Amino acid sequence: MKKELFSLVLTVAMSASLIAGCSSSAQQGAAGGSKSSETKAASGGTDPAKDGKTIKVGVICSLTGGSAIYGEGAQNAISMAAEEINSSDSEYKIEIVNGGKVVDDASDAKQAINAYNSLMKEGPDAVVGCFFSSVTLPIAEQASKDNMLLLATGATNKDVTLKGPTVFRDCFIDPYQGKMAAQFAKEKGWKKAAIIYAKDDDYSNGLKDAFIENAEEAGIEIVYTGECTTKDTDFSSQTSQVVAKGADFLFYPCFLDTVPLLVGAARDAGFDGAIMGGDGWDGADTKGFEDKLNNCYFTNHYSSEDTAPAVSNFVSKYTEKYGTESLNACAALYYDAIYMLAEAAQNGKASDTSSLVKGMTEMTFTGVGGTFTLDKNGDPEKSVAINTFDNGKVKWLMTLSPEGTKK
Amino acid sequence: MTFSLFFQSLINGLNQGAIYALIALGYTMVYGIIRMINFAHGDFIMIGAYTMFYTIPLMANAGMPVWLSVLAAIIVCSVVGVVVEVIAYKPVRQAGSMSALITALAMSLFLENLAMVLFGAKPQNVQKIFDLPTINFLGVALPLNVILTILIGVIMMAGLQIFIKKTKIGKAMRSVPQDRDASILVGINVNRVITITFAIGSALAAVAALMYCTKYPRVTNDMGSMMGLKAFIAAVLGGIGIIPGAMLGGILVGLIEIFVKLFAPGWYEAITYAILIVILLVKPSGILGKNVGEKV
Numbered sequence: 001m002k003k004e005l006f007s008l009v010l011t012v013a014m015s016a017s018l019i020a021g022c023s024s025s026a027q028q029g030a031a032g033g034s035k036s037s038e039t040k041a042a043s044g045g046t047d048p049a050k051d052g053k054t055i056k057v058g059v060i061c062s063l064t065g066g067s068a069i070y071g072e073g074a075q076n077a078i079s080m081a082a083e084e085i086n087s088s089d090s091e092y093k094i095e096i097v098n099g100g101k102v103v104d105d106a107s108d109a110k111q112a113i114n115a116y117n118s119l120m121k122e123g124p125d126a127v128v129g130c131f132f133s134s135v136t137l138p139i140a141e142q143a144s145k146d147n148m149l150l151l152a153t154g155a156t157n158k159d160v161t162l163k164g165p166t167v168f169r170d171c172f173i174d175p176y177q178g179k180m181a182a183q184f185a186k187e188k189g190w191k192k193a194a195i196i197y198a199k200d201d202d203y204s205n206g207l208k209d210a211f212i213e214n215a216e217e218a219g220i221e222i223v224y225t226g227e228c229t230t231k232d233t234d235f236s237s238q239t240s241q242v243v244a245k246g247a248d249f250l251f252y253p254c255f256l257d258t259v260p261l262l263v264g265a266a267r268d269a270g271f272d273g274a275i276m277g278g279d280g281w282d283g284a285d286t287k288g289f290e291d292k293l294n295n296c297y298f299t300n301h302y303s304s305e306d307t308a309p310a311v312s313n314f315v316s317k318y319t320e321k322y323g324t325e326s327l328n329a330c331a332a333l334y335y336d337a338i339y340m341l342a343e344a345a346q347n348g349k350a351s352d353t354s355s356l357v358k359g360m361t362e363m364t365f366t367g368v369g370g371t372f373t374l375d376k377n378g379d380p381e382k383s384v385a386i387n388t389f390d391n392g393k394v395k396w397l398m399t400l401s402p403e404g405t406k407k
Numbered sequence: 408m409t410f411s412l413f414f415q416s417l418i419n420g421l422n423q424g425a426i427y428a429l430i431a432l433g434y435t436m437v438y439g440i441i442r443m444i445n446f447a448h449g450d451f452i453m454i455g456a457y458t459m460f461y462t463i464p465l466m467a468n469a470g471m472p473v474w475l476s477v478l479a480a481i482i483v484c485s486v487v488g489v490v491v492e493v494i495a496y497k498p499v500r501q502a503g504s505m506s507a508l509i510t511a512l513a514m515s516l517f518l519e520n521l522a523m524v525l526f527g528a529k530p531q532n533v534q535k536i537f538d539l540p541t542i543n544f545l546g547v548a549l550p551l552n553v554i555l556t557i558l559i560g561v562i563m564m565a566g567l568q569i570f571i572k573k574t575k576i577g578k579a580m581r582s583v584p585q586d587r588d589a590s591i592l593v594g595i596n597v598n599r600v601i602t603i604t605f606a607i608g609s610a611l612a613a614v615a616a617l618m619y620c621t622k623y624p625r626v627t628n629d630m631g632s633m634m635g636l637k638a639f640i641a642a643v644l645g646g647i648g649i650i651p652g653a654m655l656g657g658i659l660v661g662l663i664e665i666f667v668k669l670f671a672p673g674w675y676e677a678i679t680y681a682i683l684i685v686i687l688l689v690k691p692s693g694i695l696g697k698n699v700g701e702k703v
Contacts, residue, residue, distance in 0.1 A: 066530055068527075231633065234622075236665065244411070
């Protein structure tokens, strides 16, 4: 009888580890259909057949999982950008392949390669995406093998553009965001920093390393470095350590879905110092956390409250069409990406991949993300927006440029 | 380690442990009666949490007290539990424990994916039903929620214990696993007893959901799978089928996790699963386990 129980429990334990292993991917894979808002065919009257004036673009983003809101923004933004370009007097027109729809990467590297392969069947001239570094890295590898132009959007890991000369991006890179966070902390006069980062995530590791490196240069002491995983819900131990070590600044470079839990745990543990994150915080659900999010900050690619004309133009048009819920940095970056391709065709004087690559290399571009020049790796050097929270609403605090504070 | 950090972690561990214990009670309840590990139990918690997520604003708008949504969650969870039992578990009961186990695993994945279709994959913040203040106790932040969670756990455990020892239906529940045929002979409706067991076990899941959402106010479709596994380990550690064992196991697992996380945050899951392996090797019947016949 005892033996029977033992073997039963053992089987259970084994099967249990089986579900633990596969439930998350099963969950991510199952939802194919997502609520992409109405998408007009982006060809805008031009002949979809190759006429040398149409840039065929494939777009990849996350439409399912905890970050589905990014995909929604991306879908709206590319539809809007393509429509605008096609109805303007631009010589080159944009056609979004896959019927004008974003292809889902489910925030998963394997799914992303599938998404990329399915796009390649449609013979695009360029691919735009993805938003996450961990997902974009394998695609960048494949794209450089295929000699395909890949314009990465939110992928901030520094290795992405090092994969090949046909890989570019329109966002800043991780070390840069960690550096700017350290610079911000220095300007604010915070001296003792604690870090909690997700060790199973490339993005989180990248920001953490850069922050540590630059914090030391800025004279900020790192008093505690704690790990977590992207699946964790309990942060009470790590945040108690943050308090015990006497930190006045907590850096949490992780993604939006755990931000309320971390901030809640930190405040419950009695931490009232500043908590800061990267662009992964953008779009976090703040309902019920209005008070706890006071004195929290994050760096981002742009702020919708920025007063630059390119930004306000984009914000007003987007809001009118799709509302503000999905108006995030992801939307802005995908929007810029489509415009960059049109400009690259202009520079390269044709719409095929190699002309686009030629036109893209070391281009200077002005868009929602500011004015920037792509360096020889294909990375832009640009200013970051620092946002804070006011009663749960994201509020633009300042724009920090590499040389120092701007306005 | 300073005293305040130790004490703070003790509180955090008790809080985490009390939640595991509440979930483990449901596992143990069902296992004690029908010798089946209901893997979908963690997902009943998810259903309870979603019920609260949707009913709290309704209650608030209708001007009714928000705690009524806990009742709603208990009712929804019990109904789902009974439906799952009748539709999926009852037909395979004769086919042996392996079939029942596989059905339970399938049911767990089914509920998670169904929830994703119905409620979406985006995590949602749940409004708190009660927000007890955090008091400063000996220089340590002590959320009163913790005490309430532990109190609810103890009351549930004592209540269940009395219910099973003293009431007629409780006695019937104890007799079923001992000898099913003899139970039928003395006039016990075995199927009804099992259905009631599921109703109670699922109601416990709703209470666990309440305490979970007070500590981690967020619902996702897969929240139950991880919590359920940890609670399962807790139930095995304490001795599966033994009600006080679930409580003890839950608290222990919670404390171990929090203290491991304090110094080596990367290790805590490895340690938790290692506990399961060790306990199975050393004492498969669990800390409070004696011989099999006496369970529940």
